[in-house]
Amino acid sequence: MNRLTTSWGAFTLTRHPEDPRDQLRAWDASDEYLLGRLAEDGTDLSGTVAVLGDRWGALVTALQAAGPGELVQISDSYLGREATRANLARAGAAPDAVRLLTTQDPPPERIDVLLVRVPKSLALLEDQLHRLAPAVHEGTVVVGTGMVKEIHTSTLRLFERILGPTRTSLAVKKARLIHTTPDPAVTPRPNPWPHRYDLPADTPAPGLPGLTVTNHAGVFCADRLDIGTRFLLANLPGGIGRVRVADLGCGNGVVGLAIALHEPDAELIFTDESYQAVASAEENFRTHVGDGRKAEFLVGDGLADVPDGSVDLVLNNPPFHTHQATTDRTARRMFTDARRALRPGGELWVIGNRHLGYHVTLRRIFGNSELVASDAKFVVLRAVRQAQGATAGGPKAR
Numbered sequence: 001m002n003r004l005t006t007s008w009g010a011f012t013l014t015r016h017p018e019d020p021r022d023q024l025r026a027w028d029a030s031d032e033y034l035l036g037r038l039a040e041d042g043t044d045l046s047g048t049v050a051v052l053g054d055r056w057g058a059l060v061t062a063l064q065a066a067g068p069g070e071l072v073q074i075s076d077s078y079l080g081r082e083a084t085r086a087n088l089a090r091a092g093a094a095p096d097a098v099r100l101l102t103t104q105d106p107p108p109e110r111i112d113v114l115l116v117r118v119p120k121s122l123a124l125l126e127d128q129l130h131r132l133a134p135a136v137h138e139g140t141v142v143v144g145t146g147m148v149k150e151i152h153t154s155t156l157r158l159f160e161r162i163l164g165p166t167r168t169s170l171a172v173k174k175a176r177l178i179h180t181t182p183d184p185a186v187t188p189r190p191n192p193w194p195h196r197y198d199l200p201a202d203t204p205a206p207g208l209p210g211l212t213v214t215n216h217a218g219v220f221c222a223d224r225l226d227i228g229t230r231f232l233l234a235n236l237p238g239g240i241g242r243v244r245v246a247d248l249g250c251g252n253g254v255v256g257l258a259i260a261l262h263e264p265d266a267e268l269i270f271t272d273e274s275y276q277a278v279a280s281a282e283e284n285f286r287t288h289v290g291d292g293r294k295a296e297f298l299v300g301d302g303l304a305d306v307p308d309g310s311v312d313l314v315l316n317n318p319p320f321h322t323h324q325a326t327t328d329r330t331a332r333r334m335f336t337d338a339r340r341a342l343r344p345g346g347e348l349w350v351i352g353n354r355h356l357g358y359h360v361t362l363r364r365i366f367g368n369s370e371l372v373a374s375d376a377k378f379v380v381l382r383a384v385r386q387a388q389g390a391t392a393g394g395p396k397a398r
Contacts, residue, residue, distance in 0.1 A: 007039035008065035011091050015056050016083035027058035029173035034145035047112030053119045057084025064097040076103040078273040078299050102275040111135040118146030124218030129162040130191035136182045144178030162188040193217035204234035207261035214283045215252050216276040232351040235373040235380045243312035253281025255315050260289050271298040302337040314338040314348045335365050344387030
């Protein structure tokens, strides 16, 4: 059951988008542990309470009932923010009960209580602690939370190096708390994010070798070109001409960038649910293509903001993890969304690990799936949205 019971009430919570078949909860033992400790300690919530990394809004939904002076959520996830909105509305919270910020927004000027749900990405935690540190003062209560398997020595060192002395609690239901005492004497090193690196000389796409790419913290494989993307770049469709192309789940946008550089007449859409990712993609596109080229940069739920039948080609490297859970749910939703957004005859090109069996899912959704390329680890698959009586055709791999 997705019902979280706290000292301030019981709350029915859901993920976004809501799916009655989804067995994953919108909160876990680490959220429960943190909320219980705040109530037990009688933590003063009358000032500015900032909550970083609240995955589905469980923490702020419960805390708004405690009546803090100002409650701020800071999130990199569009889906997480939409879940938060729905959970707050279901709880009867006032529209202005929580100020929703993204990881790209300026943080609050002063923070009296800082609560951190440890993210999967250590880089994102590092970047955000650097950004929030100027707002933390000597009296700020800083408490982090996460499952035991998510909190490592490197996690604690970040809190200690950026904010001050840090200790951990005993584990409860495989969850642990992090307690940090802010020390004004701590002078952290400069924030290393965003990170920039040069694409290697053997990058298999025209125009990309040697280009400097920017990666904001938390973007997948932020310090190098990952091998899956490399394989897709080596097998992109060519000769596509004046078409509308969507880089779905764009990350730093290097795949869409390759298309833009090689296909001057193509119109690009970059979309991801991560604010950090879309910021990276836009910076890379503007740096190497320029402001004069038409492109859209969308933070959202896949292609939900793209009209039906308006795209000619979708390129997709879908994730197969939702935080710590391994699932193909996101990939299935992306494929279904791509089919809706594609015009008849439009194509979806997918890169995935061989063992994931995406060809079966694509056949179920599109009625077809073609193997474009494969190696020992990856496959590139092509699916066509077919008009009645049509046969698969279209561009081939370079």
